[in-house]
Amino acid sequence: MKGMVRGITAVGALLVSEAVIAAAEPAAASTAAPGGLGAQLAQTVIGLLLVVGLIFFLAWLLRRMQGSAQQGAQVIEVIGTRAIGPRDRLLLVQVGKEQILIGHTPGSIEALHVLAEPVDVPASARQATPEFAQRLLELMGKDQKDKK
Numbered sequence: 001m002k003g004m005v006r007g008i009t010a011v012g013a014l015l016v017s018e019a020v021i022a023a024a025e026p027a028a029a030s031t032a033a034p035g036g037l038g039a040q041l042a043q044t045v046i047g048l049l050l051v052v053g054l055i056f057f058l059a060w061l062l063r064r065m066q067g068s069a070q071q072g073a074q075v076i077e078v079i080g081t082r083a084i085g086p087r088d089r090l091l092l093v094q095v096g097k098e099q100i101l102i103g104h105t106p107g108s109i110e111a112l113h114v115l116a117e118p119v120d121v122p123a124s125a126r127q128a129t130p131e132f133a134q135r136l137l138e139l140m141g142k143d144q145k146d147k148k
Contacts, residue, residue: 079121081131092119 079092079099090112091102101113 079119083131092121094118 075096077094079094081092082090084090088103088105091104093100093102097118099115099118100111101115103110103112
């Protein structure tokens with residue numbers, strides 16, 4: 001997949017360099033022929049639009065390729081979090097059928113306990129938005145239930 005992106009990028013760079021060379025060549029020739037100013041301007045605008053279009057196309061293609069690679073890779077899921085200090089928190093993580101309690105501090109991440117029996121957490125109890133976003137909505141006086 002990375003090889004494909006590199007190949008597309010190389011083709012894009014080649015097209016951009018050809019557009020720049022093509023735009024530069026008429027500039028030298030237009031000094032001799034004053035009547036070609038409109039044609040030169042049109043060629044420059046078309047070249048610029050081509051380059052901008054190529055950039056947007058490559059960005060779209062890269063997003064599509066990254067999205068397809070991440071869809072099948074969701075084997076780790078954060079079930080719940082709890083802040084135990086300003087920068088320390090506990091995380092309950094599901095990996096396959098196993099649940100692990102993890103301690104997270106700014107300097108380390110440690111597995112504290114592997115649960116023998118997985119905790120059943122209903123879908124309504126799982127936090128759909130990050131903690132900061134939830135608290136910001138609460139402070140602004142908006143409730144998540146209003147959005148649904």
